[in-house]
Amino acid sequence: MPATALTARALLLDMDGTLVNSDAVVERCWRRWALRNGLDPEEALKVVHGRQGYATMAVLLPERPMEQNYADNKVMLAEETADTDGVVPIGGAPAFMDAIAALPHALVTSADLALATARMGAAGLRMPDLRVTAESVGASKPDPEGFLKGAAALGFAPEDCVVFEDSEAGIAAGRAAGMRVLGVGPRAGAHSPDAHVADLTQLRVEAAADGAITLHVQAR
Known part of the structure; x- marks a missing residue:
């Protein structure tokens, strides 16, 4: 107990x-990212919580160079910072x-x-x-x-x-x-x-x- x-x-x-x-912002931004990268958004959303963005991207796209994850993460952070709806x-x-x-x-x-x-x-x-x-x-x-x-x-x-x-x-x-x-x-x-x-x-x-x-x- x-x-x-x-x-x-x-x-x-x-x-x-x-x-x-x-959650509303996180889901909006990560759904867009998943679709841009040919991934199932629902599967992506299962692992996005708690980690920094680049670390989530590394889990979802393990073969991709980390430099690309870091670059994508900067874009993601800017999108999330600008979106406070909800x-x-x-x-x-x-x-x-x-x-x-x-x-x-x-x-x-x-x-x-x-x-x-x-x-x-x-x-x-x-x-x-x-x-x-x-x-x-x-x-x-x-x-x-x-x-x-x-x-x-x-x-x-x-x-x-x-x-x-x-x-x-x-x-x-x-x-x-x-x-x-x-x-x-x-x-x-x-x-x-x-x-x-x-x-x-x-x-x-x-x-x-x-x-x-x-x-x-x-x-x-």
Whole structure:
């Protein structure tokens, strides 16, 4: 049975699918890309979540030179940054971000800074002071680099951090970093996170004077 409470000293937050619902934009852009490259859009959409674009392209077109994936990724990022139609906060995200404002936390996202800024802004969410974006890492999730960098920047050991994630790649990255994972949304439930919520309205944050943070999962 998944845990109904997790205790941490720092929180590492994915963005897409975790704080921001950007599925409409992601699906529009990736459907176009899949069709341009002779791929089945439905099959492509099964692997796009959680990774940087170039890494997704490498999974879908394993024989293609990485230079072409990097070039396509730049185009994809520009398209996604310009398209914020339908970008909304995940349920409970505004109140959750308010609740953790004074607690150690960082954004760890596969988006670059421009895309992260556009989507957090479109969703009306506060951008954390500390963020690990695509420019900050050499490897995409499921590699743990981003979460390890986030923990180090906050000054906490991996075992003191809880990762918030929605995707298979993100959950794998959190686990590889030696952190516990709170899964958010329907995609996360299939990958056995340490605790799981349908959205952030199911979460209550309790902060103790000694710096301990308890994340209580509320039953519906």
